[in-house]
Amino acid sequence: xxxxxxxxxxxxxxxxxxxxxxxxxxxxxxxxxxxxxxxxxxxxxxxxxxxxxxxxxxxxxxxxxxxxxxxxxxxxxxxxxxxxxxxxxxxxxxxxxxxxxxxxxxxxxxxxxxxxxxxxxxxxxxxxxxxxxxxxxxxxxxxxxxxxxxxxxxxxxxxxxxxxxxxxxxxxxxxxxxxxxxxxxxxxxxxxxxxxxxxxxxxxxxxxxxxxxxxxxxxxxxxxxxxxxxxxxxxxxxxxxxxxxxxxxxxxxxxxxxxxxxxxxxxxxxxxxxxxxxxxxxxxxxxxxxxxxxxxxxxxxxxxxxxxxxxxxxxxxxxxxxxxxxxxxxxxxxxxxxxxxxxxxxxxxxxxxxxxxxxxxxxxxxxxxxxxxxxxxxxxxxxxxxxxxxxxxxxxxxxxxxxxxxxxxxxxxxxxxxxxxxxxxxxxxxxxxxxxxxxxxxxxxxxxxxxxxx
Numbered sequence: 186x187x188x189x190x191x192x193x194x195x196x197x198x199x200x201x202x203x204x205x206x207x208x209x210x211x212x213x214x215x216x217x218x219x220x221x222x223x224x225x226x227x228x229x230x231x232x233x234x235x236x237x238x239x240x241x242x243x244x245x246x247x248x249x250x251x252x253x254x255x256x257x258x259x260x261x262x263x264x265x266x267x268x269x270x271x272x273x274x275x276x277x278x279x280x281x282x283x284x285x286x287x288x289x290x291x292x293x294x295x296x297x298x299x300x301x302x303x304x305x306x307x308x309x310x311x312x313x314x315x316x317x318x319x320x321x322x323x324x325x326x327x328x329x330x331x332x333x334x335x336x337x338x339x340x341x342x343x344x345x346x347x348x349x350x351x352x353x354x355x356x357x358x359x360x361x362x363x364x365x366x367x368x369x370x371x372x373x374x375x376x377x378x379x380x381x382x383x384x385x386x387x388x389x390x391x392x393x394x395x396x397x398x399x400x401x402x403x404x405x406x407x408x409x410x411x412x413x414x415x416x417x418x419x420x421x422x423x424x425x426x427x428x429x430x431x432x433x434x435x436x437x438x439x440x441x442x443x444x445x446x447x448x449x450x451x452x453x454x455x456x457x458x459x460x461x462x463x464x465x466x467x468x469x470x471x472x473x474x475x476x477x478x479x480x481x482x483x484x485x486x487x488x489x490x491x492x493x494x495x496x497x498x499x500x501x502x503x504x505x506x507x508x509x510x511x512x513x514x515x516x517x518x519x520x521x522x523x524x525x526x527x528x529x530x531x532x533x534x535x536x537x538x539x540x541x542x543x544x545x546x547x548x549x550x551x552x553x554x555x556x557x558x559x560x561x562x563x564x565x566x567x568x569x570x571x572x573x574x575x576x577x578x579x580x581x582x583x584x585x586x587x588x589x590x591x592x593x594x595x596x597x598x599x600x601x602x603x604x605x606x607x608x609x610x611x612x613x614x615x616x617x618x619x620x621x622x623x624x625x626x627x628x629x630x631x632x633x634x635x636x637x638x639x
Contacts, residue, residue, distance in 0.1 A: 194231045197273050201227055206278060206286045211238060211271045212414070213290040214305045216245045216615055217493065218544030220414045223269075224285075230271065237268035239295065245303035246615060254618045256611050258302060266295040275407065280376040281422055289407060302607045305546030309406055311605060312550045316448075316557055321459065321472075323553045326399030326445035326533075327409040329541050331416060332433055333366055333391050334426040341629060344426050346391030346434065354388050361386040367393055370419055377415055379408040388506075389437040399445060402549055409442075409545035429541035431497040439500030439507055440541035442491075444552055445525070447533040448472065461532035467515060467569070468528045477513050477534060478566040479559015480522055480552065484511045484538065486597035488583050489590040490551040491539035493616065495623045498586050500540055503575050508537050512570045512580040519574035521583075538583070547612075554603040588620045 201209070209230055212222035221244050225233045243259035244267075253260055269290035276288040292301040300307035316323055337345035353361030362368075367384050374381035374395065384395040395416070397408050413429055420427035432439035449456040462470035469477075480487070492498060501509035506518070513534075514520030523535040534556075539548045570580070584590040591613055594601065601609040 193273065194234050197276060198227055198230055201276075201286055204278060204286075206284055208285045209233075209271065209276070210279070210285055210287040211269060211290040212287060213269055213292050214410050214544065214546060215247070216303050216305070216544070216612065217249070218305065218410060218413070218546065219249075220410070222290075225271070234271055234273070237270045237293075237295075238290070239266045240269055240292075241265075242267045242294075242301065242303075245301070245611070248619065248622075252622075254615050256614045258611070267292050267301045268295045269293075277378050278376075280373045281419060287411075289411075303611050305544055305550075306403070306406070308605060308608050309403055309546045309550040312554050312557070312603060313402055315603060316553060319557065319560065320450050321557070321560070322449040322456070323402040323549075323556075324399055324447045324449055324533075325402045325405035325549055325553075327397045327405055327412075327545065327549075328394065328441070328443040328445070329397075329409065329412065329429065330387050330392060330394045330440035330442075331413075331427050331429045331541055332389075332437075332440060333393060333420060334428065334433075336424065336426075346389075346437070347425065348386075349390045350386075351390060353386050353390070356386045357384070361390070362393075366423075366425075367395075370416060371395065373419055374412065374415060377411065379411050379415070381412070387440075389434075392437070392440065399447075402553060406545045406549045409549075413541075413545070431492065431494060431540035431542045432500040433496075438505060441507065441537065442539035442541045442543050442545075442548060444536040444539065444549060445533045446476075446536060446552060446556065448476070448556075458530050458532050460534070461528050461530070463528065467524070469524065469532065471563075472560055473532065473534070474565055475560045475563055476556035477522055477524075477559065478564045479557065479562065480534070480536060480555045481511050481513060481559075481566055482562075482564070483555035483558060483597055483600050484521065485584055485590065485593035486600045487538060487551050487555055489587070489594035489612075489616070490547045491536075491543050492590065493544065493547070493587070494542050495587050495620065497540050497542060498584075498590075501583070501585065507540070508574075509583050509585075510574060510577060510580040511583060512574060513566060514570035514574070517570050517574065520570045524569075550604065551600070554600055558599055558603065587616065591616055591620070 207227045209225045212220045246254045246256040246259040272289045279285045292304045333347040334344040350361040380398040387394045416427045448459045450459045460473035508521035513522035516526045
């Protein structure tokens, strides 16, 4: 840390101390988008900024069950360090933990000082740098759904949906939320200052959606990452489970992670939405149509980032309202890419492929990378979907398993070139290990189906 930065740390310490804060939690996303963190006593903050916090690089390669996956640069390299430094520009008090503030951390290779190869934040930065070379600034609005669960020792998983109310789609209040979970969560997120705007009970019992305002892409990813962490922490504080798993229940639909994406370009009068063109077909500029074509062309590979778990593909299928065909439509929610009706400054595309388990940084980076490839190629999309979709005779089918999506990602060399070959290699190794572990696991379904009769 240079001498010019030391006074900034001191000012932050004074401000935090005046607010009664004596601990700073430094958090950063791992490869699958969950938070890794360390608590730093306030008087140690200057040292943390100057020297960084040491973490084992293999934290990026650790499964949700705590197994270290053999990804290059981890076990084979002797489990080297990464260094994480607090990003003090992101400091905010935690509304539900008195005396604690939280900030994001910047992860670098301890030996070289370069960004950590698997750092999701830096992957997104790299993609945004490539957009800037084309004079484009992506703007993103995230929408996420999740299920809230209560403990239930009598069930196989130990959890059940918080509310069994049916038909309470797009509602708020006690009818579908008898303990006012949504109100408490919205207020806490407001105080966390991550741009939460609205929320409602979603389609299935115990399912909620909270929307975040749109912003520059890295800020949007940061806020979506912090949003998911916050919702899970707030639920834990009440002895509940908030899960962003794609499809946690057999008798309910899944949870989506939709992205609203536009591109701004500098103009004399300020930023201009490059997707709008009143004189063009559908009111969409050539940039918009090329971006749509790029997302469609790279959709099979994108599925590996947008639908990143074995469970993700159980969310797909006819009449699920989850896109499983590669198509686009004008204000058509049965299409993978929906073009909302607004034009002008509000012109945008809605990428509906992602599920809530996706790492926000990877989903946003992959979607922008695919759109950028389309803009570079200058190709036109097919005619938009008309009517209700989900007809495989009218559009190609997305990968139906994680293994197939990973194969598509590996084969899509144009996309992996934009994302970075080192990242792609690590991600493919990590996720293929997940597939292998699942294939060796005997499920409850198999026992129920076969044990008595065979």
